[in-house]
Structures are given as C-alpha cells and as structure tokens.
Amino acid sequence: MLPVHVTVAAVIEHNNRFLMVEERTSQGEIVFNQPAGHLESDETLVEAVIREVKEETGLIFRPTELVGTYTLNPASNNQYYQRFCFTGTFEQPFQLSPEDSDIIAAHWMTIDEILDIVPQHRTGLIVQCLKDYLKGQRYALDSLLCSQDELSLQREGINFLKQIVTK
Secondary structure (H helix, E strand, O other): OOOEEEEEEEEOEEOOEEEEEEEEOOOOOEEEEOOEEEOOOOOOHHHHHHHHHHHHHOOOEEEEEEEEEEEEOOOOOOOEEEEEEEEEEEOOOOOOOOOOOOEEEEEEEOHHHHHHOHHHEOOOHHHHHHHHHHOOOOEEHHHOOOOOOHHHHHHHHHHHHHHHHHO
C-alpha cells in the first residue's frame, strides 16, 4: 500500500488578486503556494483548511465550497498526494500576519504575477486549482463526509435504506 499525503488548500480572491504564501521548504528552497498543508489526525478537511489558512496568513477563513479534489500519483518528488482545494470568505478587516515559522510572507497577487513565478511554485496544482476556480467549478461542502464513528454511519445508512424500501 502506498502512503498518500492528504492535503488541503484554499483559493482566496479579493479585488482580482489571489492569496499566495511565500515559504521556505525543509530543503531551504523559497517557493510559493496557496495557503495549504496536511490533514492532521482527528481533524476534518474543513477544519484543516481553516487551521492552515490561519497559520499561514493570519486570516480567519470560512470555506463555502470545494473547488476540486486532485491526485498526484506520484508527484514530481515521487510522493503521492490527495489535495482538497476550497474557496470561501474571510473576516475583515484583514491583515496578513503568518504565524507559521516556515512562511516568509503572504501576498495578494494577480494572475499575471502568479504566472511570472511558475518556476517557484511548490506544486503544479496551484495553476490547476486557479483554473478550476476561475471556470466556476464548485462542489457543496456536504459532499465531503468525515466521521470517527464508522458503525454509526452504517446504522444511519441502513435506517435510511430501509425507509426507502418500505415506501
């Protein structure tokens, strides 16, 4: 079985600019990414993206929709990733103040500015997520199911299916 890294990211737009973070990798490279990070144990995908945006930018983010789900199988680093990209709103007033020590700065960037730094993108998924966002691709958050109680889910499903059958 392959280890898969589950990650979350956010496409956040304001005044025709998109929020990007400038960060230092564990190898010391300086790269750009959407606010993004790994899912932690006992955390939903929505909780993870809220936490990551706060840590990397200082903004209080409220996801409203899923832009898409992306699989790199494998990525250019031979690792396997499943990325869930969200969009949403944030509380104002906003001041970008990253809390994560790996983040150098957070920036509001135009599409042209983002394209100018493609060689410094942490992942090729940045452009794909932006493309899907700008195309209007959106999915309801309730399409994501996260539970720590598999048996409860099964019981609820059985009860629902039995109601359908008896109608």
